[in-house]
Amino acid sequence: MSTPLPSSTHGAASNGRSSGLRLQFSEVEKRYGMRLALRGITLEIKAGECVALVGHNGSGKTTLLKIAAQLTRPSRGKIAFYTGESPVSLDDVKSRVGMVAHHTLLYEELTAEENLIFFAKLFGLADPAGKARQALQPVGLADRASDLVRTFSRGMRQRLSIARALLASPGLLLLDEAGTGLDPEGQEWLGATIERLRDSGCTIVMSTHGRNETQGAVTRAIRLEGGKITHDSGAGGNPKEILVMAAVRDSGEEGPV
Amino acid sequence: MTLTRAAGVILAKELRTEFRSRQLLGTTAVFVLIVIVLFSFTFNPTSDEARRFGPGLLWLAFLFAGSLMLQSSFLREQTNDTLAALRLAPIEPFGIIAGKMAANFLFLLLVEIILLPIFAALYNVAILPVLGQLLTILILGTVGLASTGTVFSAIAAQARLRELLLPLLLLPVLAPVLIASTEATIDVLRDPGQLSRVWLTWLAFLACFDVIFLTAAWMVGEYLLEE
Numbered sequence: 480m481s482t483p484l485p486s487s488t489h490g491a492a493s494n495g496r497s498s499g500l501r502l503q504f505s506e507v508e509k510r511y512g513m514r515l516a517l518r519g520i521t522l523e524i525k526a527g528e529c530v531a532l533v534g535h536n537g538s539g540k541t542t543l544l545k546i547a548a549q550l551t552r553p554s555r556g557k558i559a560f561y562t563g564e565s566p567v568s569l570d571d572v573k574s575r576v577g578m579v580a581h582h583t584l585l586y587e588e589l590t591a592e593e594n595l596i597f598f599a600k601l602f603g604l605a606d607p608a609g610k611a612r613q614a615l616q617p618v619g620l621a622d623r624a625s626d627l628v629r630t631f632s633r634g635m636r637q638r639l640s641i642a643r644a645l646l647a648s649p650g651l652l653l654l655d656e657a658g659t660g661l662d663p664e665g666q667e668w669l670g671a672t673i674e675r676l677r678d679s680g681c682t683i684v685m686s687t688h689g690r691n692e693t694q695g696a697v698t699r700a701i702r703l704e705g706g707k708i709t710h711d712s713g714a715g716g717n718p719k720e721i722l723v724m725a726a727v728r729d730s731g732e733e734g735p736v
Numbered sequence: 737m738t739l740t741r742a743a744g745v746i747l748a749k750e751l752r753t754e755f756r757s758r759q760l761l762g763t764t765a766v767f768v769l770i771v772i773v774l775f776s777f778t779f780n781p782t783s784d785e786a787r788r789f790g791p792g793l794l795w796l797a798f799l800f801a802g803s804l805m806l807q808s809s810f811l812r813e814q815t816n817d818t819l820a821a822l823r824l825a826p827i828e829p830f831g832i833i834a835g836k837m838a839a840n841f842l843f844l845l846l847v848e849i850i851l852l853p854i855f856a857a858l859y860n861v862a863i864l865p866v867l868g869q870l871l872t873i874l875i876l877g878t879v880g881l882a883s884t885g886t887v888f889s890a891i892a893a894q895a896r897l898r899e900l901l902l903p904l905l906l907l908p909v910l911a912p913v914l915i916a917s918t919e920a921t922i923d924v925l926r927d928p929g930q931l932s933r934v935w936l937t938w939l940a941f942l943a944c945f946d947v948i949f950l951t952a953a954w955m956v957g958e959y960l961l962e963e
Binding site for chain 2: 545548549550551552570571573574576578580581582583584585586587588589593597598600601602603643
């Protein structure tokens with residue numbers, strides 16, 4: 480069962496600060512046992528950029544996002560965050576990062592509203608219940624607020640997961656295949672939301688594959704292969720060529736990249 | 737966010753999900769009941785033997801129950817990778833562990849308190865005159881069980897053969913808690929009505945174990961939850 484999205488897409492992230500974070504990866508390497516997932520990534524992502532990471536399965540996209548979210552530490556090299564020219568401590572960064580991961584990161588035994596209230600409390604937001612209600616509206620789940628997440632369809636869970644990521648009005652939004660499970664209407668809504676977040680100054684880094692509605696907001700595309708950056712359209716460059724190339728290369732693949 | 741506040745938020749979530757799903761409490765209570773009844777049938781102790789051996793059997797049953805209950809403490813967070821969601825939050829990693837420890841402590845204590853009268857009836861042991869002392873032992877022993885078990889549950893959840901690993905890690909480490917709790921309980925049942933030095937010594941031992949283990953967990957909390 481699916482709940483229709485409201486025609487207005489406003490509100491998902493328009494309820495707070497929007498100063499984006501600048502990220503600086505320096506010679507970042509990540510090793511899982513004998514396997515190198517990332518090989519010496521040096522990359523700067525400017526505040527307000529909307530970066531699409533493309534590449535095959537196992538190319539290192541998810542690992543790069545996890546390092547940016549501080550879910551995992553680099554084996555070598557470092558990552559730094561800045562607001563303007565001022566460095567932001569790693570402890571402070573967490574309160575400014577929102578992430579949509581492969582999994583929904585939601586509790587099945589809690590209702591949609593309880594999930595959001597729980598995370599709002601963990602992020603120390605004022606009026607968690609109010610914030611939760613406000614976040615449910617733009618994702619079209621306001622009328623399902625009291626339903627347990629385990630009764631939701633994949634698309635509804637994904638929309639709730641996006642609402643969770645946007646709850647604290649992040650300055651850095653990390654999206655790992657965020658469009659997974661969304662119907663065309665949901666994809667369109669997500670694309671419009673990303674575009675608005677980008678326009679408000681939020682830095683967005685997303686892994687994506689194939690052609691989808693979220694790519695309209697992309698200002699820069701980076702292709703990863705074997706844990707290395709092979710193509711980068713650069714800040715202010717044209718990402719279309721890399722995105723089209725990725726769509727063509729990935730069209731033969733199945734499943735998430 | 738302060739450590740206690742974060743732990744409180746996680747504790748509230750744990751209580752809500754458990755009382756909604758009732759997965760752990762019911763299973764663990766039934767498990768302990770079966771173990772106590774089986775021990776009772778197997779040994780068929782006299783009144784004197786029950787006072788001597790009953791506490792050991794009781795704490796052994798609590799220990800098994802703990803390893804059963806604590807197994808799922810972090811395994812539950814693997815559904816939908818909710819542990820990652822907790823780690824994304826701007827809170828001290830020990831806040832996550834402390835919240836879960838507090839929840840596990842309450843769940844275990846609840847099971848123990850429910851089953852204590854059944855133990856007393858089956859083993860013909862008078863617990864009412866020493867209820868206060870028994871509760872003190874239960875609280876200190878359960879803090880040891882819950883804190884140690886939660887830490888090892890976090891470690892085991894990320895490993896292969898996790899179902900086997902937790903009891904293998906946990907039971908040897910909990911031997912001091914088992915011995916101290918058992919000895920303190922035996923002493924209380926032997927001399928109801930007076931606080932003996934032996935009882936106080938074992939309580940002090942339990943309190944030291946709890947403090948040391950909680951401090952260690954606080955110091956390594958950040959690394960326990962890493963991938």
